[in-house]
Amino acid sequence: xxxxxxxxxxxxxxxxxxxxxxxxxxxxxxxxxxxxxxxxxxxxxxxxxxxxxxxxxxxxxxxxxxxxxxxxxxxxxxxxxxxxxxxxxxxxxxxxxxxxxxxxxxxxxxxxxxxxxxxxxxxxxxxxxxxxxxxxxxxxxxxxxxxxxxxxxxxxxxxxxxxxxxxxxxxxxxxxxxxxxxxxxxxxxxxxxxxxxxxxxxxxxxxxxxxxxxxxxxxxxxxxxxxxxxxxxx
Amino acid sequence: xxxxxxxxxxxxxxxxxxxxxxxxxxxxxxxxxxxxxxxxxxxxxxxxxxxxxxxxxxxxxxxxxxxxxxxxxxxxxxxxxxxxxxxxxxxxxxxxxxxxxxxxxxxxxxxxxxxxxxxxxxxxxxxxxxxxxxxxxxxxxxxxxxxxxxxxxxxxxxxxxxxxxxxxxxxxxxxxxxxxxxxxxxxxxxxxxxxxxxxxxxxxxxxxxxxxxxxxxxxxxxxxxxxxxxxxxxxxxxxxxxxxxxxxxxxxxxxxxxxxxxxxxxxxxxxxxxxxxxxxxxxxxxxxxxxxxxxxxxxxxxxxxxxxxxxxxxxxxxxxxxxxxxxxxxxxxxxxxxxxxxxxxxxxxxxxxxxxxxxxxxxxxxxxxxxxxxxxxxxxxxxxxxxxxx
Numbered sequence: 001x002x003x004x005x006x007x008x009x010x011x012x013x014x015x016x017x018x019x020x021x022x023x024x025x026x027x028x029x030x031x032x033x034x035x036x037x038x039x040x041x042x043x044x045x046x047x048x049x050x051x052x053x054x055x056x057x058x059x060x061x062x063x064x065x066x067x068x069x070x071x072x073x074x075x076x077x078x079x080x081x082x083x084x085x086x087x088x089x090x091x092x093x094x095x096x097x098x099x100x101x102x103x104x105x106x107x108x109x110x111x112x113x114x115x116x117x118x119x120x121x122x123x124x125x126x127x128x129x130x131x132x133x134x135x136x137x138x139x140x141x142x143x144x145x146x147x148x149x150x151x152x153x154x155x156x157x158x159x160x161x162x163x164x165x166x167x168x169x170x171x172x173x174x175x176x177x178x179x180x181x182x183x184x185x186x187x188x189x190x191x192x193x194x195x196x197x198x199x200x201x202x203x204x205x206x207x208x209x210x211x212x213x214x215x216x217x218x219x220x221x222x223x224x225x226x227x228x229x230x231x232x233x234x
Numbered sequence: 235x236x237x238x239x240x241x242x243x244x245x246x247x248x249x250x251x252x253x254x255x256x257x258x259x260x261x262x263x264x265x266x267x268x269x270x271x272x273x274x275x276x277x278x279x280x281x282x283x284x285x286x287x288x289x290x291x292x293x294x295x296x297x298x299x300x301x302x303x304x305x306x307x308x309x310x311x312x313x314x315x316x317x318x319x320x321x322x323x324x325x326x327x328x329x330x331x332x333x334x335x336x337x338x339x340x341x342x343x344x345x346x347x348x349x350x351x352x353x354x355x356x357x358x359x360x361x362x363x364x365x366x367x368x369x370x371x372x373x374x375x376x377x378x379x380x381x382x383x384x385x386x387x388x389x390x391x392x393x394x395x396x397x398x399x400x401x402x403x404x405x406x407x408x409x410x411x412x413x414x415x416x417x418x419x420x421x422x423x424x425x426x427x428x429x430x431x432x433x434x435x436x437x438x439x440x441x442x443x444x445x446x447x448x449x450x451x452x453x454x455x456x457x458x459x460x461x462x463x464x465x466x467x468x469x470x471x472x473x474x475x476x477x478x479x480x481x482x483x484x485x486x487x488x489x490x491x492x493x494x495x496x497x498x499x500x501x502x503x504x505x506x507x508x509x510x511x512x513x514x515x516x517x518x519x520x521x522x523x524x525x526x527x528x529x530x531x532x533x534x535x536x537x538x539x540x541x542x543x544x545x546x547x548x549x550x551x552x553x554x555x556x557x558x559x560x561x562x563x564x565x566x567x568x569x570x571x572x573x574x575x576x577x578x579x580x581x582x583x584x585x586x587x588x589x590x591x592x593x594x595x596x597x598x599x600x601x602x603x604x605x606x607x608x609x610x611x612x613x614x615x616x617x618x619x620x621x622x623x624x
Contacts, residue, residue, distance in 0.1 A: 051616075055616045058519065060518070060519060060615045060616050060619075061614075061616050080523055080524055081523050084518070084521050084522060084523040084526075085521070087519060087520065087521045088520065088521020088522075089521070093516075093519045093520070095516070095619060097512070097620075097621075099512060099513075099515075099516040099519075099619060100516075101247075101513055101516065101517070102247075102513065103243075103244060103247025103248050103249075104243065104247055108243065108247075112517075112520055113520050113521055115236060115239070115240065116236070116520065116521045116522060116526075117521075118236065160520070
């Protein structure tokens with residue numbers, strides 16, 4: 001599945017965690033490749049290793065064995081500073097619990113990654129408003145998370161993830177705290193962004209609604225890839 | 235710059251929580267400055283009053299005079315050096331003659347110090363001019379506390395008994411001419427002041443004195459045989475010692491208040507970390523380095539200190555200034571502590587005290603913000619994002 005457009009490449013990845021006196025193997029010999037513009041999902045029951053794999057790809061964690069290359073950079077060998085830089089420029093995160101900064105307005109939340117990039121104020125403001133318009137929340141720019149619904153908060157989180165036009169967006173159970181209508185709205189937004197911006201989306205989910213939108217489904221079971229299938233869209 | 239921008243944004247965004255922390259910290263500034271200003275003012279006032287009421291700028295003691303041993307008083311007076319007579323007449327030097335005596339308040343016998351002082355002296359604040367008069371009666375001055383403890387009023391007759399220089403007992407009545415109010419117990423408790431000439435006559439010691447008090451002008455050259463010079467430093471050594479020991483207790487108080495301020499902000503910051511754990515994990519996920527997070531929290535803590543200093547200035551300056559102007563009323567019982575205590579203490583706030591306090595609280599706020607922030611940097615971001623307490 002390798003191509004010149006490879007954004008993520010995982011080779012013989014093993015991740016273990018200490019658990020008392022023993023070690024728990026969360027990922028065991030994972031081999032996967034993702035190309036730019038994919039709309040893929042890691043699917044499986046709780047404890048199958050979805051979030052762990054997502055965290056390693058997101059450079060928030062490192063492999064115990066094997067290698068994870070993200071945008072050509074080996075996650076295990078990255079310094080903290082370089083990992084932070086990679087996250088800031090190339091990777092967007094969407095979390096199950098939205099993880100918006102509570103004291104910031106929607107606009108300030110979306111602006112945050114651009115502040116870290118030291119983008120100038122004019123470009124920053126333009127990019128933020130554009131991102132909020134993509135997710136249909138331009139009118140809520142000054143609202144704080146506490147003043148918005150769960151669906152709106154997740155849309156702000158999506159705007160924050162895509163405002164920097166990252167290569168990869170990692171979404172961990174993005175619809176788990178949303179009702180069906182909001183879930184579909186969010187997923188349609190992400191599909192639209194995937195098509196328009198060519199951003200690679202990688203989900204960790206066991207939500208059937210999300211699975212319905214995926215074009216590649218990787219089933220994980222006990223830390224191993226059980227199946228990896230391309231979904232044909234009619 | 236980014237750190238400052240984010241810190242300001244966080245502080246503004248936190249709204250009431252920020253202002254509550256800032257207010258508590260500002261109280262630390264004001265209380266520390268107030269307490270130390272009060273102790274400093276108290277100490278300074280006690281010493282100044284002692285100089286104004288008791289010691290003057292310097293004294294000459296008759297060589298046998300020992301204020302700690304009252305039994306030496308009988309032999310502790312000598313002729314006032316002739317070279318000083320003009321200054322004595324002008325009131326620039328105040329001769330004082332001291333002897334032991336007894337008086338009989340409400341049928342009791344009580345030992346006192348009987349002190350004679352020239353009525354026209356301008357050296358100390360004792361209202362000696364109120365004893366000037368042609369009456370054949372002996373006019374006397376009594377301090378307010380002495381008067382209160384013995385129920386003496388202006389115009390009362392006090393019967394005194396004393397021994398002259400030959401050891402002969404004698405007695406006379408003193409008419410109380412005035413009751414003076416002073417903060418200095420050494421001129422008040424257990425003593426009665428009468429005109430110098432009268433006491434010289436009573437003791438059969440004309441032209442003699444136990445000690446001489448000078449004002450601001452230096453001693454002229456004179457034959458100092460039989461007299462020992464005591465400079466201001468020697469005369470105020472006791473009160474300086476008390477002030478020094480009080481300064482130690484002030485320093486302890488200062489440190490305690492500082493520790494309380496430290497604890498308050500430390501507590502706030504530690505709580506903040508646990509509460510903002512998910513936020514911190516998110517910031518790291520969005521591309522902040524761990525060091526940037528440490529910096530952000532440290533700067534936030536320091537900014538609490540700066541904002542608190544500004545807030546403290548807004549309400550603290552008028553409060554502290556009014557205290558310095560109108561003084562702090564003190565209970566009379568504080569006299570029993572042995573240090574001259576005024577009815578009102580006027581706090582003194584030195585620039586040094588204010589600057590040191592601000593710098594100390596700022597540094598403290600920064601350090602106690604840095605320590606928990608450093609802990610954040612060791613958190614596993616994947617756990618922090620989920621808000622799991624580690």
